[in-house]
Amino acid sequence: MTAKNNRIFQSKEDFLTQYRDACETFAGKGFEELNDQERYYVLASLVASKAKNVRAAARPEGKEVYYFSLEFLIGPLLDNYLLNFGVRDIVEEGCNDLGTPLDRLLSQEVDPGLGNGGLGRLAACFMDSMAALGINGNGNGMRYRYGLFKQVIKEGRQVEKMDNWLEHGFPWETRKNESAVIVQFGGNVVRHEENGRYWFTQEGGDLVKAVPYDVPIVGYGGKTVNNLRLWSAEPAEENFDLDAFNAGDYAKAMKFRSDVEAISQILYPNDSGEHGRILRLKQEYLFVSAGLQTILRTYEKKFGPKWEDLGKHVAIHTNDTHPAMCGPELMRILVDDKGVDFDLAFKIAQETISYTNHTVMPEALEKWPINTFRALLPRTYMFIEEIDRRYRESFPHDRDNWQDLLAQTAILWDGQVRMANLSVIFSHSVNGVSALHTGILEAETLHGFYELTPEKFNNKTNGISHRRFLGNANPSYARLISNTIGDGWLSDANELKKLEPYADDASFLEEFEKAKLENKRRLAKYIADTTGVELDTSMVFDVQVKRFHAYKRQLLNVFKILDLYNRIISDSSFQPRPTAFVFSGKAAQSYTFAKEVIRLINSVAEVVNSDARVNDKIRVAFVPNFAVSSAQLIYPAAEISEQISWAGSEASGTSNMKLMMNGAITLGTYDGANVEICKLVGEDNIKIFGLRTEEVENLRASGKYWAWDAYNADRPRLGRIVDELTDGTLAHLSGNFESIRDELMVNNDHDLVLKDFYSYVSAWEELTASYADRKAWNRSAVLNTARSGYFSSDRTIREYANDIWHIGD
Numbered sequence: 001m002t003a004k005n006n007r008i009f010q011s012k013e014d015f016l017t018q019y020r021d022a023c024e025t026f027a028g029k030g031f032e033e034l035n036d037q038e039r040y041y042v043l044a045s046l047v048a049s050k051a052k053n054v055r056a057a058a059r060p061e062g063k064e065v066y067y068f069s070l071e072f073l074i075g076p077l078l079d080n081y082l083l084n085f086g087v088r089d090i091v092e093e094g095c096n097d098l099g100t101p102l103d104r105l106l107s108q109e110v111d112p113g114l115g116n117g118g119l120g121r122l123a124a125c126f127m128d129s130m131a132a133l134g135i136n137g138n139g140n141g142m143r144y145r146y147g148l149f150k151q152v153i154k155e156g157r158q159v160e161k162m163d164n165w166l167e168h169g170f171p172w173e174t175r176k177n178e179s180a181v182i183v184q185f186g187g188n189v190v191r192h193e194e195n196g197r198y199w200f201t202q203e204g205g206d207l208v209k210a211v212p213y214d215v216p217i218v219g220y221g222g223k224t225v226n227n228l229r230l231w232s233a234e235p236a237e238e239n240f241d242l243d244a245f246n247a248g249d250y251a252k253a254m255k256f257r258s259d260v261e262a263i264s265q266i267l268y269p270n271d272s273g274e275h276g277r278i279l280r281l282k283q284e285y286l287f288v289s290a291g292l293q294t295i296l297r298t299y300e301k302k303f304g305p306k307w308e309d310l311g312k313h314v315a316i317h318t319n320d321t322h323p324a325m326c327g328p329e330l331m332r333i334l335v336d337d338k339g340v341d342f343d344l345a346f347k348i349a350q351e352t353i354s355y356t357n358h359t360v361m362p363e364a365l366e367k368w369p370i371n372t373f374r375a376l377l378p379r380t381y382m383f384i385e386e387i388d389r390r391y392r393e394s395f396p397h398d399r400d401n402w403q404d405l406l407a408q409t410a411i412l413w414d415g416q417v418r419m420a421n422l423s424v425i426f427s428h429s430v431n432g433v434s435a436l437h438t439g440i441l442e443a444e445t446l447h448g449f450y451e452l453t454p455e456k457f458n459n460k461t462n463g464i465s466h467r468r469f470l471g472n473a474n475p476s477y478a479r480l481i482s483n484t485i486g487d488g489w490l491s492d493a494n495e496l497k498k499l500e501p502y503a504d505d506a507s508f509l510e511e512f513e514k515a516k517l518e519n520k521r522r523l524a525k526y527i528a529d530t531t532g533v534e535l536d537t538s539m540v541f542d543v544q545v546k547r548f549h550a551y552k553r554q555l556l557n558v559f560k561i562l563d564l565y566n567r568i569i570s571d572s573s574f575q576p577r578p579t580a581f582v583f584s585g586k587a588a589q590s591y592t593f594a595k596e597v598i599r600l601i602n603s604v605a606e607v608v609n610s611d612a613r614v615n616d617k618i619r620v621a622f623v624p625n626f627a628v629s630s631a632q633l634i635y636p637a638a639e640i641s642e643q644i645s646w647a648g649s650e651a652s653g654t655s656n657m658k659l660m661m662n663g664a665i666t667l668g669t670y671d672g673a674n675v676e677i678c679k680l681v682g683e684d685n686i687k688i689f690g691l692r693t694e695e696v697e698n699l700r701a702s703g704k705y706w707a708w709d710a711y712n713a714d715r716p717r718l719g720r721i722v723d724e725l726t727d728g729t730l731a732h733l734s735g736n737f738e739s740i741r742d743e744l745m746v747n748n749d750h751d752l753v754l755k756d757f758y759s760y761v762s763a764w765e766e767l768t769a770s771y772a773d774r775k776a777w778n779r780s781a782v783l784n785t786a787r788s789g790y791f792s793s794d795r796t797i798r799e800y801a802n803d804i805w806h807i808g809d
């Protein structure tokens with residue numbers, strides 16, 4: 001295939017011909033007879049079929065990477081694929097000729113919610129980068145019938161609605177019946193012996209059919225098309241309760257069907273309340289076992305039963321501990337089905353598997369009761385137990401702290417299977433997602449392992465798809481950049497560096513400001529349409545968008561807004577820079593505190609926005625239902641990026657990178673990847689505040705932090721804000737906020753909101769004061785973009801490919 005042919009449409013005319021034909025093929029009607037939804041569907045189907053053709057035509061040699069993740073938050077695909085195939089302009093012009101602007105078709109696309117937040121979006125960015133770099137990357141995940149709930153706001157409260165994302169069909173997926181595999185749950189392990197040889201089988205239990213749905217992943221340049229394989233659970237015919245069915249007990253027969261289908265019905269939200277649910281364990285095992293069976297089947301076809309070479313040709317990466325069963329399950333298949341010796345199977349597993357940790361929050365570290373685990377996966381469990389036994393037996397008992405080290409690192413402990421330890425022991429590589437985070441893993445979270453096997457540990461600072469989050473999301477700025485430095489930055493994000501000299505070019509800065517304004521208008525319109533809140537685009541757009549969690553401290557941001565509110569009213573000489581505060585994000589259904597913070601923001605918004613004394617200086621908007629598609633509207637409009645988690649809590653953060661790249665200036669703590677952003681942009685182009693990681697640790701360890709001291713030390717200002725939570729000031733919409741006050745004053749402010757308050761507000765005031773000098777501000781903003789190339793996930797994936805997956809060795 002010639003390079004030219006990688007363009008799926010050769011010209012506008014070629015596109016129009018093919019599109020019109022596709023309307024007949026895919027919808028059985030002419031373009032004019034179709035509605036916008038159908039027109040979108042046909043266009044997506046056409047691009048999907050092109051993508052599949054490219055994949056079928058050329059599958060490059062080389063190591064196959066399998067990225068195992070329970071979440072892939074892929075977002076809308078069409079616009080991104082048009083960019084990657086290099087036909088976005090052609091298609092846009094063609095659609096204009098047809099009288100149906102491309103934007104209108106793009107707005108028809110569903111945004112599959114197959115992930116919670118950062119971890120799921122990272123997996124999607126990695127898929128984009130693997131394809132862009134020509135790596136044979138395969139995603140392995142779950143096809144949830146319902147994605148993460150849709151968030152609507154009623155009287156300020158988050159209300160959850162089902163995400164029926166498959167309602168109108170999903171044009172990108174192909175069901176692959178012929179690739180279905182059987183996954184076994186429960187039953188008993190039976191030992192067989194013959195001629196002195198013995199082996200085990202798992203008998204009985206439930207047989208589930210895992211059916212894959214494949215989604216093509218188009219790489220930039222259109223040369224590589226990879227595959228994202230998402231598994232769906234169906235009853236296996238072998239196991240469908242035919243006896244019950246034949247006896248006329250349809251209810252029983254149908255119950256089995258729905259129990260099995262439940263496995264792929266819903267995505268679990270990452271909150272504490274949902275831990276330990278057996279259905280979650282079933283999901284984890286289903287996609288692990290189905291994925292591994294597929295890998296080995298593919299491998300055996302190509303290389304025969306040369307299992308000892310598996311790690312040379314295949315890399316299996318586990319995204320957090322959710323696929324931790326990969327190790328023991330790979331061993332089970334190798335030993336039981338392929339006749340591989342136990343020790344060799346363990347060696348193969350370790351050589352093949354690697355693991356990324358994404359959090360140090362103790363409540364998020366996965367553990368399962370041994371009894372639950374063993375009953376559901378009796379044979380796989382035996383491999384865990386045997387590895388754990390050998391681990392203890394061969395433990396270096398000569399070390400004086402060996403008992404402590406063993407207690408930290410054993411897989412089985414306190415009646416539980418510790419999934420992080422399982423992941424580390426079965427992997428050759430363990431990485432954190434920012435320099436700071438990896439340091440904390442080594443020094444604390446996984447310290448025992450670091451002492452024993454330091455060579456396994458490495459850092460891989462996260463990255464983002466700059467093509468999606470700048471190229472697609474911010475067309476006005478992307479155009480300006482390409483017109484200025486060419487479009488090479490799309491394939492090599494380091495070329496954004498070429499913008500640096502333009503940070504001192506007055507006309508470029510003016511153009512930048514125009515692009516920003518256009519994006520602010522676009523967002524203001526969206527916010528007005530969805531919430532009724534009007535934002536003045538001459539205000540500074542100050543943005544905090546991410547999942548709601550105590551450690552991310554959206555509450556600290558609210559405290560700052562209430563402080564501004566109080567001071568504007570009581571002190572007429574106080575003239576803060578007029579600012580629009582934009583929030584967006586979801587809270588897990590059962591995370592009461594996080595949901596109360598959402599209600600608080602909406603209550604503050606109501607008070608502030610309708611109070612003529614302040615609403616020309618501050619406005620507050622909560623954008624409902626944060627998702628990849630709405631994120632793509634928000635990042636480009638942002639001028640301040642709020643990254644205010646307490647130091648040592650946010651593993652990396654990735655919205656910090658997306659916002660920086662779009663020319664927003666970070667107001668943040670020294671946490672996660674903020675540390676690296678600071679190093680890259682320099683202290684003049686970022687605003688850092690608050691306690692450092694060590695100071696947080698020392699303060700906690702000292703036991704000397706006392707929230708009431710902070711309250712009493714400043715009754716008129718900080719104390720007053722705490723009081724306002726319960727004195728009716730904010731109660732108009734749906735009541736007071738006793739539980740938030742209790743978190744601060746009774747629970748002694750675990751997240752140090754009161755502690756960092758002054759340093760935060762001062763930092764904000766200094767930063768916004770500097771907005772008056774628009775030239776200096778825009779200069780900083782452009783430098784942020786120019787120095788953001790490092791945070792392209794292309795760089796991250798290159799590092800994974802070299803250091804962990806050993807591609808091209």
Ligand code: 26M
Pocket residue numbers: 116117118119120122268269270271274275280358359364366433462650651652653654672
């Ligand atoms: C666990 C058990 C049951 C149900 C759900 C979960 C679960 C799901 C997702 C737990 C955690 C999950 O995600 C954690 C996460 O998103 N971590 C974020 O990962 C990003 C990418 O590395 C980082 O940038 C963020 O800092 C980190 O919080």
